[in-house]
Amino acid sequence: MMRTSDLVSSAGRALRANPMRSALTALGVIIGVASVVAMVALGSGAQAQVERSIASLGSNLLIVVPGSMRGAGGVRGQAGGFDSLTMDDAEAIAQLENVAVVAPSQRARTQVIANGLNWNPEVNGVTPDFLTARDWEIAQGRMFDETEERQARRIVVLGNTVAENLFPNMEPVGQTVRMNGGAYEVIGVLESKGQSGFMDQDDIVLAPLTTVKRRIAGRRGRGDTVSQISVKAQSEDVLDRLQEDVENVLRQRHRTREGEDDFTVQNLSSITETAAQTTQVFTYLLGGISAVSLLVGGIGIMNIMLVSVTERTREIGLRKALGARQSDILHQFGLEAVTLSVAGGIIGLVIGVAGAWGMTTLFNLPLVVSPLNAGLAIAFSGLVGVVFGAYPAWRAAKLDPIEALRRE
Amino acid sequence: MALIEARELTKLYRMGDETVHALDGVSFSIPDRDYCAIVGPSGSGKSTLMNILGGLDTPTSGVITIAANDIGQMNDDDLAVFRNQTIGFVFQSFNLLPRLTALENVELPMIYGGVLPKERKERAAELLERVGLGQRMGHRPTQLSGGQQQRVAIARALAGQPKLILADEPTGALDTNTGVEIMALFRQLNREGATIVIVTHDHEVAAQTRRTIEMRDGHIVSDNLNEGKTRHDANV
Ligand SMILES: Nc1ncnc2c1ncn2[C@@H]1O[C@H](COP(=O)(O)OP(=O)(O)OP(=O)(O)O)[C@@H](O)[C@H]1O
Ligand SMILES: [Mg+2]
Numbered sequence: 200m201m202r203t204s205d206l207v208s209s210a211g212r213a214l215r216a217n218p219m220r221s222a223l224t225a226l227g228v229i230i231g232v233a234s235v236v237a238m239v240a241l242g243s244g245a246q247a248q249v250e251r252s253i254a255s256l257g258s259n260l261l262i263v264v265p266g267s268m269r270g271a272g273g274v275r276g277q278a279g280g281f282d283s284l285t286m287d288d289a290e291a292i293a294q295l296e297n298v299a300v301v302a303p304s305q306r307a308r309t310q311v312i313a314n315g316l317n318w319n320p321e322v323n324g325v326t327p328d329f330l331t332a333r334d335w336e337i338a339q340g341r342m343f344d345e346t347e348e349r350q351a352r353r354i355v356v357l358g359n360t361v362a363e364n365l366f367p368n369m370e371p372v373g374q375t376v377r378m379n380g381g382a383y384e385v386i387g388v389l390e391s392k393g394q395s396g397f398m399d400q401d402d403i404v405l406a407p408l409t410t411v412k413r414r415i416a417g418r419r420g421r422g423d424t425v426s427q428i429s430v431k432a433q434s435e436d437v438l439d440r441l442q443e444d445v446e447n448v449l450r451q452r453h454r455t456r457e458g459e460d461d462f463t464v465q466n467l468s469s470i471t472e473t474a475a476q477t478t479q480v481f482t483y484l485l486g487g488i489s490a491v492s493l494l495v496g497g498i499g500i501m502n503i504m505l506v507s508v509t510e511r512t513r514e515i516g517l518r519k520a521l522g523a524r525q526s527d528i529l530h531q532f533g534l535e536a537v538t539l540s541v542a543g544g545i546i547g548l549v550i551g552v553a554g555a556w557g558m559t560t561l562f563n564l565p566l567v568v569s570p571l572n573a574g575l576a577i578a579f580s581g582l583v584g585v586v587f588g589a590y591p592a593w594r595a596a597k598l599d600p601i602e603a604l605r606r607e
Numbered sequence: 608m609a610l611i612e613a614r615e616l617t618k619l620y621r622m623g624d625e626t627v628h629a630l631d632g633v634s635f636s637i638p639d640r641d642y643c644a645i646v647g648p649s650g651s652g653k654s655t656l657m658n659i660l661g662g663l664d665t666p667t668s669g670v671i672t673i674a675a676n677d678i679g680q681m682n683d684d685d686l687a688v689f690r691n692q693t694i695g696f697v698f699q700s701f702n703l704l705p706r707l708t709a710l711e712n713v714e715l716p717m718i719y720g721g722v723l724p725k726e727r728k729e730r731a732a733e734l735l736e737r738v739g740l741g742q743r744m745g746h747r748p749t750q751l752s753g754g755q756q757q758r759v760a761i762a763r764a765l766a767g768q769p770k771l772i773l774a775d776e777p778t779g780a781l782d783t784n785t786g787v788e789i790m791a792l793f794r795q796l797n798r799e800g801a802t803i804v805i806v807t808h809d810h811e812v813a814a815q816t817r818r819t820i821e822m823r824d825g826h827i828v829s830d831n832l833n834e835g836k837t838r839h840d841a842n843v
Contacts, residue, residue: 205718216706517702520663522691522719522767524684600663604702 201527210534213507221539224503228543228583229550231493232576236551236568237558238489242482243567244559249478251565253471255392255400257333259299259435261442262465263292263428263449283453283461285423291452292430295444297437302329303425305408307416313365313376320361322378322404324411332429340372340387343407351409353383358403359391378404379415435468442466493580496543497587504536504591515595516603529596536588537581544580548573608675609636610770610802611660616669618655618825629655630666631825637804639770642797644813645806647822653806654775656822660804661694661773662686674770691720695764697774697805701756703748709735709759710744716767734762738792754785761792765801772796774805778812790815 214221256262265283289303305324310317327342329335343354355376362371362385371385383406392400406415408425432441445464446457453461508515515528523531552568559566618630629652637643645653658664659671662678663686671679674693681689690696695716703712713731722730735744738758748756757777764772774793778786790812797803797817805816813819814833821829 200721201719202721202724204724212706513702514704517704518715518719519687520661520690520696520702521716521763522687524687524719526684527687527719601658604698 200524201530206527206530206534209531210538213511213531213535214538220503224499225539225543225546227496227499228493228540228580229496229547231489231496231583232544232547232580233551233554234489234492235486235579236548236572236576237554238485239482239572240552240555240566240568241558241564242478242485243569243572244555244562244564246475246478246482247565247567249474250471251393252400253467253474256467257335257429257431258468259432259438260332260467261430261432261438261445262467263288263430263445264463264465265426265461267460267463282422282424284425284428286425287423288449288452289425289428291448292428292445295441295448297433297441297444298430299433300328300331300429300431302326302332302429302431303408304329304427304429305411305416305424306426307411309378309415311361311365311376311378311404313374314369316365318361318364320358320402320404322406322411322415324408324416325405326408329405329429332431335392336390337387338390339370340385342387342405348407348409350407351413352407353381353410353414354386354407355383356387356389356405357385358389358405359401360399361402361404362388376404381414438466438468493583497540497583500536500539500584501587501591503539504532504588505594507535508532508591508595511595512598512603512606515598516600516606519598519600520604525596528598529592532592532595533585533588536592537584540580540584540588541577544577544583547580548576551576608672609638610641610674611635611637611804612670612672613660614670616656616659616666616671618652618659618664619667628825630659633669633822633825633827635820635827635830637802639802640797640800641802641804642794642817643804643820644816644818645804645820645822646808646810646813647828649808651822652825653822655825657773657775657804657806660771661696662689687719691716691767693767693770695767695769695772697757697760697764697772697777699776699779701748701753701760701780703756703759703763705748708745708747709740709751709762712748712759713763713766716763720767731762731766734765735759737765738762752785753781754788757781757785757789758792761789761796765796770802772801772803774803776806776808778807778809786812 263284286303289301292298293301302325307322307324308319309322310319311322326348327345330342337356338359340356342356343352347354357371365371365376366374371388374385375382376385389401389405430441430445432438442464449462450457450460455461518528555568556566613636614634616630616633617628620627620629633656645656647653655664659666660673662681665679669679670677676689676693678686678689704715710728710731713734714727717727717730732744735741738761740755740758740762743751743755748759751759778789781789793803793805794815807813816833818830818832820827
């Protein structure tokens with residue numbers, strides 16, 4: 200029976216005898232593993248990104264918007280749909296059980312000018328509770344209070360992106376910005392929520408709701424309507440029940456029936472779940488497609504091993520004559536195949552991670568490489584070697600020594 | 608009991624409708640420490656007999672016992688162990704592995720015998736010294752002459768401390784002078800106690816052994832002690 204160290208050194212010697220051939224054979228596996236690793240990492244990165252950006256909107260959050268949502272489609276405006284939510288709706292929701300905070304808000308778009316620079320962020324008229332609802336903190340200065348909100352004071356809190364762009368070399372707090380011809384004092388800067396790929400939550404200006412309705416939003420924003428109501432539940436467990444309650448109370452108030460609503464209640468945790476599932480399916484799909492190239496790599500190994508067995512028939516005959524058992528020959532050739540595939544797997548893993556790093560950097564996604572996935576990639580490439588090396592090795596082991604020795 | 612006991616060995620090859628009797632009821636015995644040549648025309652069954660003696664092939668019928676092993680009954684792996692422990696092969700075309708050095712070629716049977724690396728190297732070096740290649744251990748087969756390659760092969764045949772050395776046309780690929788040197792090496796090994804059976808079609812080579820078995824058409828037609836040889840041995 201052959202010793203393991205002898206097996207390893209004989210496999211290594213055989214592979215080094217044809218370095219070019221070994222390298223090219225391993226290349227098939229390298230490409231396969233690299234693409235699987237890169238694709239899965241990219242998909243996981245996208246998944247993490249989606250989860251993170253949705254979660255950063257706030258936890259235990261329901262967002263009520265005007266317009267109805269039909270099935271999986273988008274928000275659809277109805278007759279008068281964009282004006283359907285009012286301050287009274289917000290107050291009615293606030294009376295419900297399990298509500299932590301209700302924050303109505305009015306959205307507007309206008310140019311913000313300061314310091315000779317201008318910027319075009321989303322301007323959001325909010326109440327102080329908005330920050331609680333969205334789990335948002337102040338980084339510098341302060342948030343306006345309820346009195347200031349009611350008095351429609353000309354003050355604003357800037358999102359991080361806006362602050363950086365309008366006041367690149369200055370403390371923004373205490374400065375003045377101009378919107379719609381009026382001057383507003385900056386009293387605070389929001390903590391950054393981070394770039395979230397497809398949307399920048401920091402590209403925002405918060406102003407008192409009353410101020411925005413009176414001075415900025417224009418005709419649509421006047422009166423009692425709001426463009427959004429954020430509802431924070433007391434806990435995750437009551438979120439679904441609260442969603443139903445909100446829907447019921449709004450249906451009562453708007454005199455609509457289910458299916459004909461002029462509002463939509465979005466449940467962020469269920470959106471997160473769906474989005475995460477979608478990206479996960481996407482990840483598996485990418486990984487599965489790349490796995491086909493790994494299969495092709497395995498067939499390459501089988502091909503070369505069969506050639507090698509034919510070329511080395513005489514060597515195999517001699518080894519058997521000198522006392523090699525079938526298992527010795529089987530192990531020797533099997534180990535050559537597995538060495539090729541595992542070496543290819545390790546190199547492929549390195550290249551795949553590097554590729555994933557490049558792509559995630561390019562697309563501004565987090566790089567997610569779990570040790571489990573890396574281990575799986577190596578193990579799977581080893582398995583490819585075993586599966587595709589088994590037949591050539593078995594052929595070698597079964598050779599008749601007399602026949603094999605006679606072969607030229 | 609003799610080292611080799613062969614009783615009614617028969618080997619048939621079926622080629623379509625035709626049956627070739629490569630061996631046809633061959634019986635003989637070879638005692639320990641014998642030095643024996645098998646001669647005969649081409650196709651007479653010499654190689655077939657050697658393959659059976661070496662456990663590379665099994666007879667169609669008959670009984671073959673070598674060193675008390677009934678090798679006709681062994682399975683593939685038992686035969687591999689038998690070959691490794693009991694037989695040393697020398698081939699006409701040397702059959703050295705071209706990528707290995709002389710030393711590594713000699714180590715090969717010991718690798719399958721499970722001998723520890725250090726012990727293996729020492730023994731391989733000793734054997735190469737013994738066949739006169741102490742200066743050539745690191746050379747590869749292509750860097751050696753035919754005679755030197757056959758010496759490496761003989762050292763390899765001795766590596767497993769076999770009870771029996773089988774050589775099929777060991778001088779067939781060598782020129783006359785080199786062939787004489789190789790035969791001298793075999794004679795010396797036999798004097799030191801090795802049992803050797805060689806196949807040759809060269810009667811001059813056969814005459815240098817102690818005993819000649821002549822085959823024709825799968826039969827043994829004569830089995831004689833070589834006169835000159837016995838006298839020579841008696842003189843020693
Ligand atoms: N694998 C085989 N299949 C069919 N016939 C075979 C096979 N091996 C040997 N034979 C036949 O058996 C007979 C004996 O062959 P063998 O090789 O033993 O002869 P030999 O005495 O060694 O001849 P040579 O001196 O030419 O080497 C021959 O007729 C040969 O054709
Ligand atoms: Mg022959």
